[in-house]
Amino acid sequence: MEHGDGRQALSYPIPSPAALEPPVEWADLRRECPAARVTLPSGDEATLLTRYADVRKVLSDPRFSRRLNAEDAARIGDSESGGVFNGEISETLPQTGEEHQRWRRMITKWFTARRMAALRPAIETMAERLVDEMVEHGPPADLKASLGFPLPVWVICDLLGVDDADRDRFAYWSDTFLNLTRYTDEQVAAAQAEFVEYMTAHVTAKRADPGEDLLSELTTATDARGGRMPDAVLVATGQALLVAGHETTANMIAKMAGLLLADRRRWERLVTDRSLVRSAVEEVLRFDANAGIGMPRYIGEEVELAGTVLPGGTTVMCGMAAANRDESAFDDADRMDLARSPNPHLAFGSGAHSCLGQALARTELQAVLDVLLRRLPSLRLAVPPAELRRIEGLAVGGLREVPVRW
Amino acid sequence: MKVNLDQDKCVASGQCVVAAMEVFDQRDEDGIAVLLNDSPPADQADDVRHAATVCPALAITVEE
Ligand code: HEM
Ligand code: SF4
Numbered sequence: 001m002e003h004g005d006g007r008q009a010l011s012y013p014i015p016s017p018a019a020l021e022p023p024v025e026w027a028d029l030r031r032e033c034p035a036a037r038v039t040l041p042s043g044d045e046a047t048l049l050t051r052y053a054d055v056r057k058v059l060s061d062p063r064f065s066r067r068l069n070a071e072d073a074a075r076i077g078d079s080e081s082g083g084v085f086n087g088e089i090s091e092t093l094p095q096t097g098e099e100h101q102r103w104r105r106m107i108t109k110w111f112t113a114r115r116m117a118a119l120r121p122a123i124e125t126m127a128e129r130l131v132d133e134m135v136e137h138g139p140p141a142d143l144k145a146s147l148g149f150p151l152p153v154w155v156i157c158d159l160l161g162v163d164d165a166d167r168d169r170f171a172y173w174s175d176t177f178l179n180l181t182r183y184t185d186e187q188v189a190a191a192q193a194e195f196v197e198y199m200t201a202h203v204t205a206k207r208a209d210p211g212e213d214l215l216s217e218l219t220t221a222t223d224a225r226g227g228r229m230p231d232a233v234l235v236a237t238g239q240a241l242l243v244a245g246h247e248t249t250a251n252m253i254a255k256m257a258g259l260l261l262a263d264r265r266r267w268e269r270l271v272t273d274r275s276l277v278r279s280a281v282e283e284v285l286r287f288d289a290n291a292g293i294g295m296p297r298y299i300g301e302e303v304e305l306a307g308t309v310l311p312g313g314t315t316v317m318c319g320m321a322a323a324n325r326d327e328s329a330f331d332d333a334d335r336m337d338l339a340r341s342p343n344p345h346l347a348f349g350s351g352a353h354s355c356l357g358q359a360l361a362r363t364e365l366q367a368v369l370d371v372l373l374r375r376l377p378s379l380r381l382a383v384p385p386a387e388l389r390r391i392e393g394l395a396v397g398g399l400r401e402v403p404v405r406w
Numbered sequence: 407m408k409v410n411l412d413q414d415k416c417v418a419s420g421q422c423v424v425a426a427m428e429v430f431d432q433r434d435e436d437g438i439a440v441l442l443n444d445s446p447p448a449d450q451a452d453d454v455r456h457a458a459t460v461c462p463a464l465a466i467t468v469e470e
Contacts, residue, residue, distance in 0.1 A: 060464065105418070105436035112432040113420035224436075342425075342459040352417060354462045359420045 009045055012038035012317065013293050019388040019399060020255075020262055022289035026050060026322045035306040038317065044074035046296065046315040050322035052329035052346070054306045058318055060351025064297035067095055073298045074315035092236035102223045104356060107237065110159070110214045111356065116363040123364055126154050127371040135375075139405040140382040147368065148253035148402070152246045155364060160238050161206060161213030169198070174246045177239070179393070199235040245357045251391075251398030252361070253368050256284045258402050259336070260369075262385035269338060271377045274370065280338040281365045286345035287336050290390055290397035291321040295349060320346040321397075376406040407451050408469040409458075411441045415465035422461055426453035439465065 014023040029036050029050045038048045049055050058064045068074065094100040109115075127147065134146040153171045157163075162170060176183045176191035183191070203219060210216035215238065218229055229237070260266045260280070270276055295318045302312045310316070324345045325333045348355035355361065372379060381388075382403035391398045409429065418437030422430040429446045430439050446454055458466040 105438065108418035108437035109433075109435060110437075111418065111420065112437045113423035114432065116420065342456050344460050344462075348419075348462060350462050350464075352415075352463070354417050354419070356417075358462070 009037040009039045010048070012040055012046070012048060016289065016390075018386055019290060019390045020258060020385060022321070022325060026319075026325060030322065030326055035308050035310065035316075040074055040317075041077050042075040044315070046074045046317050047310060048294075048317045048319055049306060050319045050326075051306065052323040052326035055318045055320055055323040055346055056350050058297055058305070058316055059295065059320075059346070059349050059354070062096070062352065063301065063303065064299050064316065065096065066295075066297060066353055068296055068298050068315065070298055070300065070313070072313040074296070076293070076296060092232055093240060101352065102225065102227075103229075103233070103237075104352075106218060106221055106223050106229065107214070108356060110217070111359045113359060116359045119360075120363055120367055122158070123151075123155060123367040124371055126151055127368050128375065131371060131375050135406075140403050141405075142401040143257050143404045144250070144254035144399065144402045147372075148250045148257075151253065151368065152249035152364060153242075155249075155360070156242055156245050159213060159241065159360075160202070160215045161211045162202065166198075169194075170242065171246075174242050177243050178247045178396070181392070195239065196235055199238050200231060202238075203231050203234045241357070244355075245360070247396050247398075249361050249364055251396055252285070252288070252365060254399050254402045255288055255290060255397075256281070256365060256369065257372070257379075257404065258381070258385070258388055258399055259284055259287060261379065261381045261402075261404070262388075263336075264380060266336065266338060267379065270369070271373055274373055276338050277366050277369050277373070279341050279343065281362060281369060282343040282345065283336055283338055283340050284365070285347035286324045286330070286340070286343055288347065288397070289321055289325070290399070291347065292393075292395050292397040293317060294319045294321070318346075318349075320349065378406045380405055407446060407448075407454065409441060409444050409446065409454055410467045410469070411439055412465045412467075413438050413440075415463045416461075417463045417465075419462050422457035422466060425457035425460060426450060429454050430457060 014025050016023045034049065034051045034054055036048045038046055040046055049058060094103045130147045130150055134141045150171065153174060154167055157167050157170055173191050173195045176188050203215065206216045207219040210219065215234065218234055222228055260270065270280055297316050297318060299310060299314050299316065300312050303310050324347065327333045348358040382405045389400045391400050416439045418432065420432060422439055423432055428450055429443050431442055432439055455468060458468050
Protein backbone atom coordinates (compact mmCIF):
# COMPACT_ATOMS: atom_id res chain seq x y z
CA MET A 1 0.00 0.00 0.00
CA GLU A 2 1.13 3.50 -0.81
CA HIS A 3 -0.94 5.32 1.74
CA GLY A 4 0.85 7.41 4.27
CA ASP A 5 4.31 6.14 3.44
CA GLY A 6 5.51 9.66 2.84
CA ARG A 7 5.28 9.53 -0.92
CA GLN A 8 1.69 9.81 -1.97
CA ALA A 9 -1.27 11.01 0.04
CA LEU A 10 -4.65 9.51 -0.71
CA SER A 11 -7.20 11.92 -2.08
CA TYR A 12 -10.08 12.39 0.36
CA PRO A 13 -13.00 11.74 0.45
CA ILE A 14 -12.44 8.34 -1.18
CA PRO A 15 -15.04 7.57 -3.87
CA SER A 16 -17.38 4.61 -3.40
CA PRO A 17 -18.32 2.07 -6.07
CA ALA A 18 -22.05 2.66 -5.42
CA ALA A 19 -24.19 5.02 -3.35
CA LEU A 20 -24.83 2.54 -0.53
CA GLU A 21 -21.43 0.82 -0.66
CA PRO A 22 -18.27 1.66 1.29
CA PRO A 23 -15.05 2.53 -0.58
CA VAL A 24 -13.08 -0.68 -1.22
CA GLU A 25 -10.01 0.97 0.36
CA TRP A 26 -11.49 1.04 3.88
CA ALA A 27 -10.66 -2.57 4.69
CA ASP A 28 -7.03 -2.19 3.56
CA LEU A 29 -6.63 1.06 5.44
CA ARG A 30 -7.93 -0.44 8.68
CA ARG A 31 -5.62 -3.41 8.29
CA GLU A 32 -2.45 -1.81 6.98
CA CYS A 33 -2.57 1.92 7.37
CA PRO A 34 -4.83 2.97 10.25
CA ALA A 35 -3.39 6.50 10.26
CA ALA A 36 -3.27 7.39 6.57
CA ARG A 37 -2.05 10.59 5.03
CA VAL A 38 -4.84 12.12 2.95
CA THR A 39 -5.32 15.26 0.88
CA LEU A 40 -8.52 17.13 1.63
CA PRO A 41 -10.55 18.95 -1.05
CA SER A 42 -8.83 22.20 0.04
CA GLY A 43 -5.47 20.69 -0.88
CA ASP A 44 -4.40 20.61 2.78
CA GLU A 45 -3.26 17.36 4.35
CA ALA A 46 -4.77 15.42 7.21
CA THR A 47 -4.47 12.02 8.84
CA LEU A 48 -7.38 9.65 8.30
CA LEU A 49 -8.27 7.23 11.10
CA THR A 50 -10.32 4.17 10.17
CA ARG A 51 -10.07 1.79 13.13
CA TYR A 52 -12.85 1.68 15.70
CA ALA A 53 -10.59 1.92 18.74
CA ASP A 54 -8.62 4.89 17.39
CA VAL A 55 -11.64 6.84 16.24
CA ARG A 56 -13.46 6.32 19.52
CA LYS A 57 -10.36 7.35 21.45
CA VAL A 58 -9.77 10.56 19.53
CA LEU A 59 -13.41 11.65 19.64
CA SER A 60 -13.47 11.36 23.41
CA ASP A 61 -10.00 12.81 24.08
CA PRO A 62 -10.26 16.54 24.93
CA ARG A 63 -6.70 17.15 23.71
CA PHE A 64 -8.07 16.71 20.19
CA SER A 65 -9.84 19.98 19.61
CA ARG A 66 -12.93 20.45 17.52
CA ARG A 67 -11.89 23.95 16.49
CA LEU A 68 -9.83 24.01 13.37
CA ASN A 69 -8.85 27.64 13.81
CA ALA A 70 -5.19 27.08 14.61
CA GLU A 71 -2.76 28.63 12.16
CA ASP A 72 -1.55 25.23 10.93
CA ALA A 73 -4.88 23.34 11.05
CA ALA A 74 -6.08 21.90 7.76
CA ARG A 75 -8.94 23.51 5.90
CA ILE A 76 -11.57 21.04 4.80
CA GLY A 77 -13.34 22.30 1.69
CA ASP A 78 -12.21 23.98 -1.48
CA SER A 79 -14.90 26.57 -0.86
CA GLU A 80 -17.28 27.36 1.96
CA SER A 81 -19.04 24.11 2.70
CA GLY A 82 -21.61 25.37 5.16
CA GLY A 83 -23.19 23.29 7.87
CA VAL A 84 -20.99 21.92 10.56
CA PHE A 85 -17.96 23.67 9.14
CA ASN A 86 -19.58 27.06 9.05
CA GLY A 87 -18.07 29.54 11.48
CA GLU A 88 -21.20 31.49 12.45
CA ILE A 89 -22.58 29.24 15.14
CA SER A 90 -19.25 28.17 16.50
CA GLU A 91 -18.47 31.82 17.16
CA THR A 92 -21.50 32.36 19.40
CA LEU A 93 -21.81 29.02 21.18
CA PRO A 94 -19.22 27.76 23.65
CA GLN A 95 -17.23 25.04 21.90
CA THR A 96 -15.03 23.51 24.52
CA GLY A 97 -14.44 22.84 28.18
CA GLU A 98 -16.69 23.68 31.08
CA GLU A 99 -18.56 26.43 29.32
CA HIS A 100 -19.56 24.07 26.55
CA GLN A 101 -20.60 21.49 29.11
CA ARG A 102 -22.82 24.01 30.92
CA TRP A 103 -24.47 25.02 27.64
CA ARG A 104 -24.98 21.40 26.69
CA ARG A 105 -26.48 20.38 29.99
CA MET A 106 -29.14 23.07 29.77
CA ILE A 107 -30.35 21.47 26.59
CA THR A 108 -29.85 17.77 27.20
CA LYS A 109 -32.61 17.69 29.78
CA TRP A 110 -34.93 17.98 26.78
CA PHE A 111 -33.57 14.84 25.24
CA THR A 112 -33.94 12.33 28.07
CA ALA A 113 -35.23 8.84 27.38
CA ARG A 114 -38.41 9.66 29.26
CA ARG A 115 -39.13 12.81 27.27
CA MET A 116 -38.45 11.00 24.04
CA ALA A 117 -40.95 8.30 24.95
CA ALA A 118 -43.50 11.04 25.61
CA LEU A 119 -42.71 12.75 22.30
CA ARG A 120 -42.90 9.61 20.22
CA PRO A 121 -46.70 9.62 19.57
CA ALA A 122 -46.59 13.20 18.27
CA ILE A 123 -43.72 12.31 15.93
CA GLU A 124 -45.64 9.27 14.67
CA THR A 125 -48.64 11.48 13.99
CA MET A 126 -46.47 13.83 11.91
CA ALA A 127 -45.01 10.88 10.01
CA GLU A 128 -48.50 9.51 9.38
CA ARG A 129 -49.67 12.82 7.99
CA LEU A 130 -46.70 13.01 5.63
CA VAL A 131 -47.22 9.41 4.52
CA ASP A 132 -50.92 10.17 3.92
CA GLU A 133 -49.96 13.07 1.67
CA MET A 134 -47.46 10.92 -0.20
CA VAL A 135 -50.06 8.20 -0.72
CA GLU A 136 -52.59 10.75 -1.93
CA HIS A 137 -50.26 11.84 -4.72
CA GLY A 138 -49.75 8.20 -5.68
CA PRO A 139 -46.64 6.24 -6.68
CA PRO A 140 -43.89 6.70 -7.59
CA ALA A 141 -42.81 9.17 -4.93
CA ASP A 142 -39.52 10.50 -3.63
CA LEU A 143 -39.48 9.35 -0.03
CA LYS A 144 -36.77 11.83 0.83
CA ALA A 145 -38.73 14.88 -0.35
CA SER A 146 -42.11 13.64 0.93
CA LEU A 147 -41.08 12.39 4.35
CA GLY A 148 -37.36 12.61 5.13
CA PHE A 149 -36.94 16.32 4.53
CA PRO A 150 -40.08 17.76 6.21
CA LEU A 151 -40.34 15.55 9.30
CA PRO A 152 -37.19 16.68 11.17
CA VAL A 153 -38.05 20.36 10.51
CA TRP A 154 -41.50 19.86 11.97
CA VAL A 155 -39.98 18.22 15.02
CA ILE A 156 -37.46 21.02 15.54
CA CYS A 157 -40.18 23.66 15.07
CA ASP A 158 -42.18 21.95 17.82
CA LEU A 159 -39.11 21.86 20.03
CA LEU A 160 -38.63 25.60 19.53
CA GLY A 161 -42.31 26.37 19.98
CA VAL A 162 -42.59 27.70 16.43
CA ASP A 163 -46.02 27.98 14.82
CA ASP A 164 -46.95 25.20 12.37
CA ALA A 165 -47.57 27.91 9.78
CA ASP A 166 -43.87 28.83 9.83
CA ARG A 167 -42.52 25.34 9.19
CA ASP A 168 -41.90 26.03 5.50
CA ARG A 169 -39.84 29.10 6.31
CA PHE A 170 -37.68 27.04 8.66
CA ALA A 171 -37.26 24.37 6.00
CA TYR A 172 -36.11 27.03 3.54
CA TRP A 173 -33.69 28.64 6.01
CA SER A 174 -32.23 25.32 6.96
CA ASP A 175 -31.71 24.46 3.32
CA THR A 176 -29.89 27.72 2.63
CA PHE A 177 -27.65 27.34 5.70
CA LEU A 178 -26.51 23.94 4.53
CA ASN A 179 -26.49 24.07 0.75
CA LEU A 180 -24.40 27.14 0.19
CA THR A 181 -23.62 26.15 -3.36
CA ARG A 182 -27.28 25.94 -4.38
CA TYR A 183 -28.06 29.51 -3.34
CA THR A 184 -26.51 32.85 -4.20
CA ASP A 185 -24.51 34.73 -1.57
CA GLU A 186 -27.34 37.25 -1.35
CA GLN A 187 -29.92 34.52 -0.71
CA VAL A 188 -27.77 32.98 2.02
CA ALA A 189 -27.14 36.34 3.68
CA ALA A 190 -30.84 37.22 3.44
CA ALA A 191 -31.88 33.89 4.96
CA GLN A 192 -29.39 34.35 7.80
CA ALA A 193 -30.71 37.86 8.52
CA GLU A 194 -34.34 36.73 8.34
CA PHE A 195 -33.70 33.82 10.64
CA VAL A 196 -31.97 35.96 13.26
CA GLU A 197 -34.74 38.55 13.06
CA TYR A 198 -37.45 35.91 13.38
CA MET A 199 -35.75 34.09 16.23
CA THR A 200 -34.95 37.27 18.15
CA ALA A 201 -38.61 38.28 18.03
CA HIS A 202 -39.60 34.71 18.87
CA VAL A 203 -37.33 34.64 21.93
CA THR A 204 -38.81 37.93 23.14
CA ALA A 205 -42.32 36.56 22.66
CA LYS A 206 -41.50 33.36 24.53
CA ARG A 207 -39.95 35.29 27.39
CA ALA A 208 -43.18 37.27 27.77
CA ASP A 209 -45.49 34.31 27.30
CA PRO A 210 -43.68 31.01 27.80
CA GLY A 211 -45.03 27.79 26.31
CA GLU A 212 -44.20 24.16 26.94
CA ASP A 213 -41.26 24.13 24.55
CA LEU A 214 -37.50 23.96 24.95
CA LEU A 215 -36.95 27.57 23.97
CA SER A 216 -39.46 28.90 26.51
CA GLU A 217 -37.76 26.87 29.18
CA LEU A 218 -34.33 28.14 28.16
CA THR A 219 -35.43 31.79 28.39
CA THR A 220 -35.98 31.36 32.13
CA ALA A 221 -33.69 28.47 33.06
CA THR A 222 -30.38 29.00 34.77
CA ASP A 223 -27.27 26.93 34.28
CA ALA A 224 -25.25 25.17 36.96
CA ARG A 225 -23.65 28.49 37.96
CA GLY A 226 -26.91 30.41 38.00
CA GLY A 227 -26.31 32.08 34.64
CA ARG A 228 -28.98 32.67 32.03
CA MET A 229 -28.56 32.32 28.30
CA PRO A 230 -28.27 35.72 26.62
CA ASP A 231 -30.65 36.25 23.67
CA ALA A 232 -27.86 35.89 21.13
CA VAL A 233 -27.01 32.48 22.57
CA LEU A 234 -30.67 31.45 22.50
CA VAL A 235 -30.92 32.44 18.84
CA ALA A 236 -27.67 30.62 18.04
CA THR A 237 -28.90 27.57 19.95
CA GLY A 238 -32.05 27.53 17.83
CA GLN A 239 -29.94 27.72 14.71
CA ALA A 240 -27.57 25.03 15.97
CA LEU A 241 -30.47 22.64 16.57
CA LEU A 242 -31.85 23.36 13.12
CA VAL A 243 -28.52 23.00 11.37
CA ALA A 244 -27.35 19.96 13.33
CA GLY A 245 -30.71 18.22 13.50
CA HIS A 246 -32.37 18.75 10.15
CA GLU A 247 -30.18 17.67 7.28
CA THR A 248 -28.57 14.83 9.25
CA THR A 249 -31.88 13.27 10.20
CA ALA A 250 -33.51 13.97 6.83
CA ASN A 251 -30.70 12.16 5.06
CA MET A 252 -30.67 9.33 7.54
CA ILE A 253 -34.40 8.71 7.00
CA ALA A 254 -33.74 8.52 3.26
CA LYS A 255 -30.68 6.30 3.65
CA MET A 256 -32.56 4.06 6.07
CA ALA A 257 -35.25 3.48 3.47
CA GLY A 258 -32.60 2.95 0.78
CA LEU A 259 -30.64 0.43 2.83
CA LEU A 260 -33.66 -1.54 4.00
CA LEU A 261 -35.28 -1.64 0.55
CA ALA A 262 -32.13 -2.30 -1.48
CA ASP A 263 -32.28 -5.88 -0.25
CA ARG A 264 -35.99 -6.35 0.22
CA ARG A 265 -35.53 -9.37 2.48
CA ARG A 266 -34.53 -6.83 5.15
CA TRP A 267 -37.80 -4.97 4.73
CA GLU A 268 -39.84 -8.15 4.76
CA ARG A 269 -38.20 -9.32 7.93
CA LEU A 270 -39.19 -6.06 9.62
CA VAL A 271 -42.73 -6.20 8.27
CA THR A 272 -43.18 -9.60 9.91
CA ASP A 273 -41.39 -8.61 13.12
CA ARG A 274 -41.74 -4.96 14.05
CA SER A 275 -40.11 -5.62 17.43
CA LEU A 276 -36.83 -5.34 15.50
CA VAL A 277 -37.36 -1.65 14.72
CA ARG A 278 -35.11 -0.42 17.52
CA SER A 279 -32.14 -2.64 16.71
CA ALA A 280 -32.70 -2.17 12.96
CA VAL A 281 -32.35 1.60 13.36
CA GLU A 282 -29.05 1.16 15.22
CA GLU A 283 -27.82 -1.22 12.52
CA VAL A 284 -28.76 1.24 9.78
CA LEU A 285 -26.78 3.93 11.61
CA ARG A 286 -23.80 1.60 11.90
CA PHE A 287 -24.02 0.34 8.35
CA ASP A 288 -24.35 3.72 6.65
CA ALA A 289 -21.28 3.96 4.45
CA ASN A 290 -22.30 7.36 3.12
CA ALA A 291 -21.99 9.39 6.29
CA GLY A 292 -20.01 12.35 5.01
CA ILE A 293 -16.31 12.87 5.55
CA GLY A 294 -16.30 12.24 9.30
CA MET A 295 -15.29 14.52 12.13
CA PRO A 296 -12.12 16.60 11.93
CA ARG A 297 -10.03 17.22 15.03
CA TYR A 298 -6.84 19.20 15.60
CA ILE A 299 -4.06 18.24 17.99
CA GLY A 300 -1.54 20.84 19.13
CA GLU A 301 0.89 18.46 20.81
CA GLU A 302 2.65 15.28 19.74
CA VAL A 303 0.72 12.07 20.51
CA GLU A 304 1.08 8.38 19.92
CA LEU A 305 -1.82 6.83 18.11
CA ALA A 306 -2.56 3.87 15.85
CA GLY A 307 0.99 2.60 16.28
CA THR A 308 2.56 5.80 15.07
CA VAL A 309 3.46 9.25 16.34
CA LEU A 310 1.34 12.17 15.22
CA PRO A 311 3.32 15.40 15.35
CA GLY A 312 1.77 18.45 17.01
CA GLY A 313 -0.22 20.47 14.48
CA THR A 314 -1.86 17.42 12.92
CA THR A 315 -5.45 17.53 11.71
CA VAL A 316 -7.07 14.12 11.95
CA MET A 317 -10.23 12.99 10.18
CA CYS A 318 -12.18 10.53 12.28
CA GLY A 319 -13.72 8.10 9.84
CA MET A 320 -16.68 6.97 11.90
CA ALA A 321 -18.34 5.06 9.08
CA ALA A 322 -15.11 3.18 8.33
CA ALA A 323 -14.70 2.46 12.04
CA ASN A 324 -18.26 1.14 12.14
CA ARG A 325 -17.21 -1.57 9.68
CA ASP A 326 -14.19 -2.63 11.77
CA GLU A 327 -14.19 -6.43 12.18
CA SER A 328 -12.35 -6.14 15.47
CA ALA A 329 -15.31 -4.26 16.96
CA PHE A 330 -18.26 -5.89 15.17
CA ASP A 331 -18.63 -9.55 14.20
CA ASP A 332 -19.37 -9.91 10.53
CA ALA A 333 -19.06 -6.16 10.21
CA ASP A 334 -19.92 -6.08 6.51
CA ARG A 335 -23.19 -7.90 7.06
CA MET A 336 -26.29 -6.00 8.00
CA ASP A 337 -27.81 -7.75 11.00
CA LEU A 338 -31.10 -6.14 11.94
CA ALA A 339 -31.06 -7.79 15.36
CA ARG A 340 -27.46 -6.86 16.23
CA SER A 341 -27.12 -6.11 19.93
CA PRO A 342 -25.26 -4.49 21.53
CA ASN A 343 -24.35 -2.07 18.78
CA PRO A 344 -21.94 0.59 20.03
CA HIS A 345 -21.52 2.29 16.64
CA LEU A 346 -20.00 5.75 16.26
CA ALA A 347 -22.57 7.35 13.95
CA PHE A 348 -23.28 9.98 16.64
CA GLY A 349 -19.64 10.41 17.58
CA SER A 350 -18.40 9.73 21.07
CA GLY A 351 -17.55 11.58 24.24
CA ALA A 352 -18.22 15.14 25.37
CA HIS A 353 -19.16 16.35 21.88
CA SER A 354 -21.15 13.34 20.77
CA CYS A 355 -24.49 14.14 19.23
CA LEU A 356 -26.65 16.04 21.64
CA GLY A 357 -29.77 15.15 19.69
CA GLN A 358 -29.09 11.43 19.38
CA ALA A 359 -32.03 10.37 21.51
CA LEU A 360 -34.30 12.54 19.37
CA ALA A 361 -32.76 11.29 16.13
CA ARG A 362 -33.28 7.71 17.26
CA THR A 363 -36.88 8.43 18.18
CA GLU A 364 -37.56 10.05 14.80
CA LEU A 365 -35.99 7.17 12.90
CA GLN A 366 -37.86 4.56 14.93
CA ALA A 367 -41.15 6.43 14.55
CA VAL A 368 -40.73 6.82 10.78
CA LEU A 369 -39.79 3.19 10.31
CA ASP A 370 -42.66 1.96 12.44
CA VAL A 371 -45.17 4.10 10.54
CA LEU A 372 -43.82 3.02 7.14
CA LEU A 373 -43.92 -0.67 8.05
CA ARG A 374 -47.44 -0.31 9.33
CA ARG A 375 -48.87 1.86 6.58
CA LEU A 376 -46.88 0.75 3.53
CA PRO A 377 -45.74 -2.86 4.00
CA SER A 378 -45.57 -3.19 0.21
CA LEU A 379 -43.01 -0.37 -0.05
CA ARG A 380 -40.20 -0.97 -2.55
CA LEU A 381 -37.59 0.97 -4.49
CA ALA A 382 -38.83 2.29 -7.82
CA VAL A 383 -35.31 2.11 -9.30
CA PRO A 384 -32.56 -0.51 -9.04
CA PRO A 385 -30.31 0.23 -5.99
CA ALA A 386 -27.41 0.83 -8.40
CA GLU A 387 -29.24 3.89 -9.71
CA LEU A 388 -29.41 5.64 -6.34
CA ARG A 389 -27.15 8.69 -6.39
CA ARG A 390 -25.26 10.43 -3.61
CA ILE A 391 -25.69 14.15 -2.92
CA GLU A 392 -22.77 16.49 -3.42
CA GLY A 393 -21.34 18.11 -0.34
CA LEU A 394 -18.91 17.09 2.31
CA ALA A 395 -20.29 17.35 5.79
CA VAL A 396 -23.39 15.20 5.69
CA GLY A 397 -23.73 12.22 3.39
CA GLY A 398 -27.03 11.50 1.73
CA LEU A 399 -28.95 10.27 -1.29
CA ARG A 400 -30.31 12.71 -3.86
CA GLU A 401 -33.66 11.00 -3.87
CA VAL A 402 -35.21 7.70 -2.89
CA PRO A 403 -37.86 6.83 -5.51
CA VAL A 404 -40.38 4.37 -4.10
CA ARG A 405 -43.58 2.55 -5.01
CA TRP A 406 -46.03 0.65 -2.84
CA MET B 407 -22.07 -7.20 40.11
CA LYS B 408 -20.98 -3.70 41.05
CA VAL B 409 -21.83 -0.78 38.74
CA ASN B 410 -19.95 2.53 38.53
CA LEU B 411 -21.21 5.61 36.79
CA ASP B 412 -18.97 8.60 36.06
CA GLN B 413 -21.36 11.55 35.86
CA ASP B 414 -18.62 13.89 34.66
CA LYS B 415 -18.23 11.80 31.54
CA CYS B 416 -21.95 11.25 30.94
CA VAL B 417 -23.32 13.09 27.90
CA ALA B 418 -26.99 12.44 28.67
CA SER B 419 -27.71 10.21 25.69
CA GLY B 420 -30.25 8.19 27.64
CA GLN B 421 -28.99 4.94 26.15
CA CYS B 422 -28.44 3.35 29.56
CA VAL B 423 -32.02 4.12 30.61
CA VAL B 424 -33.33 2.45 27.49
CA ALA B 425 -31.08 -0.56 28.10
CA ALA B 426 -31.61 -1.00 31.85
CA MET B 427 -34.45 1.04 33.26
CA GLU B 428 -34.33 -0.57 36.68
CA VAL B 429 -30.73 0.51 37.17
CA PHE B 430 -30.41 3.91 35.45
CA ASP B 431 -32.43 7.08 35.30
CA GLN B 432 -31.72 10.63 34.13
CA ARG B 433 -31.74 13.76 36.29
CA ASP B 434 -34.55 16.17 35.53
CA GLU B 435 -32.32 19.23 35.50
CA ASP B 436 -29.79 18.18 32.86
CA GLY B 437 -30.45 14.63 31.70
CA ILE B 438 -27.26 13.32 33.32
CA ALA B 439 -27.60 9.66 34.28
CA VAL B 440 -28.08 8.55 37.87
CA LEU B 441 -27.52 5.11 39.28
CA LEU B 442 -30.63 3.70 40.96
CA ASN B 443 -28.91 0.57 42.17
CA ASP B 444 -25.16 0.00 42.15
CA SER B 445 -25.50 -3.72 42.94
CA PRO B 446 -28.24 -4.93 40.63
CA PRO B 447 -29.56 -8.49 40.90
CA ALA B 448 -28.34 -11.19 38.54
CA ASP B 449 -31.38 -11.01 36.27
CA GLN B 450 -30.51 -7.39 35.41
CA ALA B 451 -26.82 -8.04 34.83
CA ASP B 452 -27.12 -8.53 31.07
CA ASP B 453 -29.03 -5.29 30.64
CA VAL B 454 -26.42 -3.42 32.65
CA ARG B 455 -23.56 -4.87 30.59
CA HIS B 456 -25.48 -3.83 27.50
CA ALA B 457 -25.83 -0.30 28.89
CA ALA B 458 -22.10 -0.11 29.56
CA THR B 459 -21.30 -1.21 26.01
CA VAL B 460 -23.59 1.22 24.23
CA CYS B 461 -22.87 4.24 26.45
CA PRO B 462 -21.31 6.72 23.99
CA ALA B 463 -19.31 8.35 26.77
CA LEU B 464 -17.81 5.18 28.28
CA ALA B 465 -19.21 6.48 31.56
CA ILE B 466 -20.39 3.12 32.89
CA THR B 467 -18.07 0.45 34.22
CA VAL B 468 -18.99 -2.91 35.66
CA GLU B 469 -17.10 -5.04 38.17
CA GLU B 470 -18.27 -8.62 37.97
C1 HEM C 1 -29.38 10.71 12.34
C2 HEM C 1 -29.24 11.97 12.64
C3 HEM C 1 -28.02 12.58 13.25
C4 HEM C 1 -26.69 12.24 13.12
C5 HEM C 1 -26.09 11.12 12.27
C6 HEM C 1 -25.94 13.17 13.95
C7 HEM C 1 -24.56 13.13 14.09
C8 HEM C 1 -23.83 13.95 14.93
C9 HEM C 1 -22.43 13.82 15.19
C10 HEM C 1 -21.51 12.78 14.58
C11 HEM C 1 -22.07 14.81 16.06
C12 HEM C 1 -20.71 15.00 16.70
C13 HEM C 1 -19.94 16.14 16.16
C14 HEM C 1 -18.51 16.13 16.66
O1 HEM C 1 -18.03 15.14 17.20
O2 HEM C 1 -17.86 17.15 16.47
C15 HEM C 1 -23.27 15.58 16.35
C16 HEM C 1 -23.33 16.68 17.17
C17 HEM C 1 -24.47 17.39 17.45
N1 HEM C 1 -25.76 17.06 17.06
FE1 HEM C 1 -26.29 15.49 15.90
N2 HEM C 1 -26.80 14.04 14.56
C18 HEM C 1 -28.08 13.71 14.18
C19 HEM C 1 -29.26 14.32 14.60
C20 HEM C 1 -29.32 15.40 15.47
C21 HEM C 1 -30.55 16.01 15.95
C22 HEM C 1 -31.96 15.54 15.63
C23 HEM C 1 -30.19 17.09 16.74
C24 HEM C 1 -31.03 18.08 17.49
C25 HEM C 1 -32.19 18.50 17.16
C26 HEM C 1 -28.73 17.13 16.75
C27 HEM C 1 -27.98 18.06 17.42
C28 HEM C 1 -26.61 18.03 17.56
C29 HEM C 1 -25.85 19.04 18.27
C30 HEM C 1 -26.42 20.29 18.94
C31 HEM C 1 -24.51 18.64 18.21
C32 HEM C 1 -23.32 19.36 18.84
C33 HEM C 1 -23.10 18.80 20.22
C34 HEM C 1 -22.01 19.49 21.00
O3 HEM C 1 -21.38 20.40 20.49
O4 HEM C 1 -21.81 19.12 22.17
N3 HEM C 1 -28.25 16.09 15.98
N4 HEM C 1 -24.34 15.02 15.66
S1 SF4 D 1 -25.62 5.94 28.25
FE1 SF4 D 1 -23.82 6.91 29.13
S2 SF4 D 1 -23.85 8.98 28.32
FE2 SF4 D 1 -25.88 8.13 27.95
S3 SF4 D 1 -27.06 8.79 29.75
FE3 SF4 D 1 -26.26 6.78 30.20
S4 SF4 D 1 -24.32 7.17 31.26
FE4 SF4 D 1 -24.90 9.06 30.28
